[in-house]
Amino acid sequence: CVTGANRHDSVVFEDLVDALPAVGGKPGRPRRRPGKLHADKGYDYPRCRVHLKRRGIQDRIARKGIERNDRLGRHRWVVERTHAWLAAFGKLRTRFERRIDIHVALLSLACCVICARNLPLFC
Template sequence: MASPDTRGAKETGPNPTDRGRPGTKRHVITDRNGTPLAIRLTGANRNDSMMVETMLDAVPPLKGPPGRPRRRPGKLHADKAYDHQRCRRECRERSVIPRIARRGVEDSKRLGRHRWVVERTLAWISRFRRLTRRYERRADIHQAFSTLACAIIACRRLERFC
């Protein structure tokens, strides 16, 4: 039997809010309605700002008017954890307007108008019992279940609009 600290070791890390127990963090990009566009998993101790490039590149092409398909969203709303020049540079390189709250300058209340959409999507993902607690040791299987949950959420969102 594997020791508790080696289970799921690839995509887990000591959770700073849970007494150092191994944990996984979900990074999600949504549209303004809360439909998940991309999801990635990392260890709980990974800084959010390190995933900006990966998340922006993970967004699939969006169906739209004739011509070249749009690959990325027009704007990125993010909280103070992403307040780094590197994050702003990565957004600008991909023609995405960064709307990132600045530490010590902006109040979090203004960002709350946009942030609750992502929090709601994370709550929808947590409603899938298989994802509430991580049972899989392999990171690729847990990523697959997370992607499947996002696909189900997107399908339900599309049914509402049709």
């Protein structure tokens, strides 16, 4: 889900959760949704928590003014690492494209390059 940099993340929270693909892993029928969702204080709004509860997802959202984000560190590093990989592509570090389709295409291309770099080489 790609939005403008001037929009708050929680605005598209519901769309993002609903767009999650089925969770695979164990044999049998794949689960439709994850068991729990970890998020930082930017998503600490009642409507975000209610949306997760309606979907049967346990929320792990840090509360503003009560909790620190340190507890999310072991889960949050995956997101931060991915942002760092994408920031390595200068064209994506600062978004200059006005058209969303071009930006999504560049994001997809960057993700393909990142995945190709991590494939083991078979000689």
